[in-house]
Amino acid sequence: MSRSGKQLVLVGGGHAHMVTLARIPEFIRRGVGVTVIGPSDYHYYSGMGPGMLGGTYTPDQVRFATRRMVEKGGGVFVKERAVGVDPGTQAVILSSGERIPYDVVSFNVGSHISQKILGPGARDVFPVKPIEGLMAARDRILALARSKRPIIGIVGGGPSSAEIAGNVRQLVRNRGGMLPIIYIVAGTRFMARFPDRVRDRVQGTLTAWEIDILEGCRVREVASGSMVLDNGRRLATDLVFLAQGVKPSSLFQDSGLATGPDQGLLVNPFLQSVDHPDIFGGGDCIHFKERPLTKVGVYAVRQNPVLFHNLLARLTGEALLPFDPGGDYLFIFNLGQGRGVLKKGWMELSGRLAFQIKDRIDRRFMERFQTLERP
């Protein structure tokens, strides 16, 4: 990499980097080189992931062509995974051992699902992140449903479990296979962090479709062909989704940076590492010191303009802006079969209209950035 000008390195092309990626030419015009590191040429929009699983969207409709956008803007894309950062020498360390020097670096590497509960020989297990893994799950479910009534186990009782369950049912129903038996093992309580009325609407829709929600128990182990619960019960399964909650990668802790209790990069109101002012971050991989944020894409999306401004400001010596997480946000769950559950403040809605609103918002969001990546 040429070191003639200052270097900005973006690690991960996630939801919080969308605006910065789209505005790479503004860095280049100021003589700043931009390098983006990511394990794939594409970034998948999680909000539409369950819809892709259910066949409402094609993979092309739910992904951003990160490499194309970077190269079109005059940046360099490195298809690799970052495994560490060395703030002393100002370099990002890649899995190959290569070091990418930076003047300013920003991390948007998301979060992952722990696989600690996988027992020996467990197969056909799909974590709900990364989202691209849902494509392989879709193919496998369709293959199973051609010869039998597949039994699908879902570990975890949050909204992603609900969305996965409903969309697995939609997938098989629309593609003419044998309708699956679906179990959600929800832990203490299904959708526990949501108000009762929202929870009841989601639960009501899923149970009407004969999706079984087991509360008051956890999965102790995903074994070969079954899930073992902590109450000793064993449920036979053909395929399992892991959706028991996400965690930032250990990259920051392993690199000796200050982290929050969830091991996310500890950042101040400027989305800047509390002990290394040239390191920034956004999305699921940070721990916002002022006020811990729920791991939802809404915050990553809201961080975009502040992150863009602050990266440029740090490189050019201007003042940084604080990030304000804002108040209540709209959430809409896609439960499959054209139905959703919506909540914003006092307003709640379930059924077709809720899904249509989500579909429209998500398609618009994609269109806004996909237009920029076209040649």
Ligand SMILES: Cc1cc2nc3c(=O)[nH]c(=O)nc-3n(C[C@H](O)[C@H](O)[C@H](O)COP(=O)(O)OP(=O)(O)OC[C@H]3O[C@@H](n4cnc5c(N)ncnc54)[C@H](O)[C@@H]3O)c2cc1C
């Ligand atoms: C099934 C499901 C549905 C969801 N639906 C919604 C929703 O409707 N609305 C909502 O607000 N939230 C939703 N969420 C939550 C949402 O997924 C996350 O909050 C959001 O993805 C966070 O965005 P992010 O950019 O931080 O991380 P990610 O979307 O995970 O993006 C991280 C990026 O970094 C790259 N990367 C990862 N590791 C490395 C590395 N080591 N080096 C370089 N690059 C790396 C990845 O390839 C990826 O492109 C959903 C989650 C799931 C699992």
